[in-house]
Amino acid sequence: MPGLLFLGFCTLLPAVSAWAVVQEAHAWIPSLGVAASFRADGLSLLFALLISGIGAAVFLYASSYLRGYERLARFYVVLTLFMGSMLGAVLADDLVLLVVFWELTSLTSFLLIGFSPEQAESRRAAQQGFLVTFAGGLAMLAGVILLGHAAGTFSISQILARGDVIAAHPLASVIIVLIAAGAFAKSAQAPLHSWLANAMVAPTPVSAFLHSATMVKLGVYLLARLSPVFEGHGLWVPLLMTFGAATMLVGAVLALRETDLKRVLAYSTIVSLGTMVLMIGIPGDLSAMAVVTFLTVHALYRACLFLVAGIIDHETGTRDSSALGGLRHSMPVTAAAALLGGLSMAGLPPFIGFAAKELVYETSLGASASWLVVGVALLANVVMVVVAGIVTVRCFLGGAAPTPKAPHDPGAAMLAGPVALALLGLTFGIAPWLASGSLVVPAASAIAGHPIEYRLSLWHGFTPMIALSVLTLVLGVLMFRRWDGMRAALAGVVQIDLWGPDRLYDRGMDALQRLARWQTGVIQSGSLRTYAGHTLTVTALAGAAMLFLRDGWALPSFSGSLAPDLVLVVLLAASALAVTGARNFVSGIVAAGMVGFAIALVFLFNGAPDLAFTQFSVEALAIVILLAIVGRLPFRERDYRSRDERLRDAAIAIGTGLVATLVLLSVLAQPFDERLSDFFRQASVPQAHGRNLVNVIIVDFRALDTLGEITVLGLAAIAAAAVIVGLRRKTEGRPS
Structure with missing residues (x-):
């Protein structure tokens, strides 16, 4: 050749x-x-x-x-x-x-x-x-x-x-x-x-x-x-x-x-x-x-x-x-x-x-x-x-x-x-x-x-x-x-x-390996809570920096009646506080479900009953599955964190929530661009043969994304089932 x-x-x-x-x-x-x-x-x-x-x-x-x-x-x-x-x-x-x-x-x-x-x-x-x-x-x-x-x-x-x-x-x-x-x-x-x-x-x-x-x-x-x-x-x-x-x-x-x-x-x-x-x-x-x-x-x-x-x-x-x-x-x-x-x-x-x-x-x-x-x-x-x-x-x-x-x-x-x-x-x-x-x-x-x-x-x-x-x-x-x-x-x-x-x-190369070992020792602590804390902290700081350095912070006008929205805000806040104050996994899962139901109400009050029904169904099913899993896991200890660790985690949660709120408010303050919505409304029937925009987007326009999410959930369910079976065998004294 x-x-x-x-x-x-x-x-x-x-x-x-x-x-x-x-x-x-x-x-x-x-x-x-x-x-x-x-x-x-x-x-x-x-x-x-x-x-x-x-x-x-x-x-x-x-x-x-x-x-x-x-x-x-x-x-x-x-x-x-x-x-x-x-x-x-x-x-x-x-x-x-x-x-x-x-x-x-x-x-x-x-x-x-x-x-x-x-x-x-x-x-x-x-x-x-x-x-x-x-x-x-x-x-x-x-x-x-x-x-x-x-x-x-x-x-x-x-x-x-x-x-x-x-x-x-x-x-x-x-x-x-x-x-x-x-x-x-x-x-x-x-x-x-x-x-x-x-x-x-x-x-x-x-x-x-x-x-x-x-x-x-x-x-x-x-x-x-x-x-x-x-x-x-x-x-x-x-x-x-x-x-x-x-x-x-x-x-x-x-x-x-x-x-x-x-x-x-x-x-x-x-x-x-x-x-x-x-x-x-x-x-x-x-x-x-x-x-x-x-x-x-x-x-x-x-x-x-x-x-x-x-x-x-x-x-x-x-x-x-x-x-x-x-x-x-x-x-x-x-x-x-x-x-x-x-x-x-x-x-x-x-x-x-x-x-x-x-x-x-x-x-x-x-x-x-x-x-x-x-x-x-x-x-x-x-x-x-x-x-x-x-x-x-x-x-x-x-x-x-x-x-x-x-x-x-x-x-x-x-x-x-x-x-x-x-x-x-x-x-x-x-x-x-x-x-x-x-x-x-x-x-x-x-x-x-x-x-x-x-x-x-x-x-x-x-x-x-x-x-x-x-x-x-x-x-x-x-x-x-x-x-x-x-x-x-x-x-x-x-x-x-x-x-x-x-x-x-x-x-x-030797210095790079030494740095990698030190970095691994510092970052890879083996604690999921630590990983989540670092991730949320960096995300919150980056979001706050972009908001204030680029002068992106703004507030919407809040015109119109706010009574239904305030009720939902109070309900969401109460549910979130219930999650943080839960003394065990069961009460924490139930409180987290309250947050999901409150979000479903947000969908319902904003003219999306089908999406609200989907949220209700998924949240209820998730609570049942999680309770079934947790009931079979050996989680019997109370919260093992010290007072300082709880305060640190609370500060991270509050800071992340505050930055997320500011970002969402700044987004709502901007004029709404309806070009994408107009496209979906126009293309829904001729291209996807459906009138429910949400379903059409999920099933047709985002089909591969939806398939990927379903695959992830399926793999997670299989992994959870494998863990449960392994724990049951271990409890019964059989080799896992």
């Missing part, structure tokens, strides 16, 4: 290359202005091709890598759902629809990271990834709602057309921060980066698909998509450049202190994600070209190297780079794929990675504070050279090292993906026009918001970018030769482990 999807998206390339946009829209929630709208332009089509193309390679790879796993069928189902969610997110032309697919990627990635739930490490990584990305998603949802409010629409196409108005909106700063928080969490920007490296406990197909090529770039996609809207705002550029540069530095340091191949690649992925965010933060057409080119190159070589790392682990029994070497002799095809991917990652010609690195340097040189941006970009690219050396030179060259398993090349299913991706990196480098006109330039134009005229090439003459590329290679080789000592020194910096975001996450 992924392969067929890839071919289907390829058919859209001619139209998108000619600046056309393919759209499809269907009504979804018209009352809220939300549509199931999809849109394929250069940027979304590029992502769709990467998702489906790399997805096809991963599906084929997993068929061999995970052969024999008990949960393989579930894995394929979840992986398919993830791919569908990713495609929905990048093709959505409605912000609400995008958020829905966004959260589905978080949910499915949680299931994929926790592929081995019996392992504590897997459970922790899945939980951490889900909580971080889900929290970011909630922030993004708030930003999306505010953005829709500011733009007057949730349509991404229309929002892009109103960029100037939105950027000048008073809430623009808040919108930018909230949306950036969601994008940063999804794309593992510092300090929200730890979950990505920990997610490497997932099987290699998951790491290659989710955490290198697709899901982690979803945040980059969102930032790039909305860049034309917020680029003119003063907060957008410094926010993205700051977090992007910080992420590059953090990822570079952490990548150099690891030996596990997948974690090394994960931290270098964080460096690349920071690079893309930094490039988005730099205004201009050239930065759009740099983002798209680097994104494409990164997806190709990163997925290739992750799959290679999985092959090494699968065939040798280890992925510790310090214990590997000389694998080229026993795994020549894997070594060739790793070498091609590594050279593209290092940014050497004639690979497309070289063109991407040149664009990054050229964009950095034109940025504000260019010396700082160029310095960070130089360090990031030097680390890319080192990581490429770790995965290729360290593992495949040199003398052969003993491994837990005898290494050899895997079958074609596992080799097809990395070999194809590595060859694509070389092909696009030798013939960059193959990717330029059909993929890169249309995607960059979508980011810039207007057509861009640019042609990718490997050689631009002797430029400052060439000098920086040479410097990058020289420093990378020198650093790789000293990597063992450097890694040991960095690994010895215990402060990174003690105070890094990963440890802070653990401390935060």
Whole structure:
């Protein structure tokens, strides 16, 4: 299926290359202005091709890598759902629809990271990834709602057309921060980066698909998509450049202190994600070209190297780079794929990675504070050279090292993906026009918001970018030769482990559990009276606050004769006092029945005899049932509450009743809106074939609600019967 999807998206390339946009829209929630709208332009089509193309390679790879796993069928189902969610997110032309697919990627990635739930490490990584990305998603949802409010629409196409108005909106700063928080969490920007490296406990197909090529770039996609809207705002550029540069530095340091191949690649992925965010933060057409080119190159070589790392682990029994070497002799095809991917990652010609690195340097040189941006970009690219050396030179060259398993090349299913991706990196480098006109330039134009005229090439003459590329290679080789000592020194910096975001996450979760235990001890007292008291107190305080803070308190006119109403008020008050003064359950139930009968009189005096009759019947039946139940329950004690507890409960009851009275009086003071009553009067006979409005409402217009109430009452009756039977058996000495 992924392969067929890839071919289907390829058919859209001619139209998108000619600046056309393919759209499809269907009504979804018209009352809220939300549509199931999809849109394929250069940027979304590029992502769709990467998702489906790399997805096809991963599906084929997993068929061999995970052969024999008990949960393989579930894995394929979840992986398919993830791919569908990713495609929905990048093709959505409605912000609400995008958020829905966004959260589905978080949910499915949680299931994929926790592929081995019996392992504590897997459970922790899945939980951490889900909580971080889900929290970011909630922030993004708030930003999306505010953005829709500011733009007057949730349509991404229309929002892009109103960029100037939105950027000048008073809430623009808040919108930018909230949306950036969601994008940063999804794309593992510092300090929200730890979950990505920990997610490497997932099987290699998951790491290659989710955490290198697709899901982690979803945040980059969102930032790039909305860049034309917020680029003119003063907060957008410094926010993205700051977090992007910080992420590059953090990822570079952490990548150099690891030996596990997948974690090394994960931290270098964080460096690349920071690079893309930094490039988005730099205004201009050239930065759009740099983002798209680097994104494409990164997806190709990163997925290739992750799959290679999985092959090494699968065939040798280890992925510790310090214990590997000389694998080229026993795994020549894997070594060739790793070498091609590594050279593209290092940014050497004639690979497309070289063109991407040149664009990054050229964009950095034109940025504000260019010396700082160029310095960070130089360090990031030097680390890319080192990581490429770790995965290729360290593992495949040199003398052969003993491994837990005898290494050899895997079958074609596992080799097809990395070999194809590595060859694509070389092909696009030798013939960059193959990717330029059909993929890169249309995607960059979508980011810039207007057509861009640019042609990718490997050689631009002797430029400052060439000098920086040479410097990058020289420093990378020198650093790789000293990597063992450097890694040991960095690994010895215990402060990174003690105070890094990963440890802070653990401390935060421990604090949350301690808070939950304390809160449970305070709130969950086991007393129904306490629960009811807390609920009523909060409700009463909230109602009183809204009445007086919003100036909602008012009194009706009380025109006309009040004699019948006063009689009912006195009767209700007397019944309520009788309930509170009851000395046992029997007298309390009878007194409560008096309250119900008084309410029935209210219905009767206000022209609803049928409703009054129903109330009389239900109240009488309820009294009989309750007396029958209570008579069989062992309630023989008098009120066990102390004097202070009774006074507290009385204060809560009086306060709640007073607030409820004020609310009802304020409602009665407002003009009565008869639109709903008019609807029921008009629709009662033609739609429900009944003239009794109350019965029609209960049986027809509120049929499901009534059915639910009947179901609840039925279940309560069954539960009560079960309790009575259990008590009878216990009393008679039989086992319950």
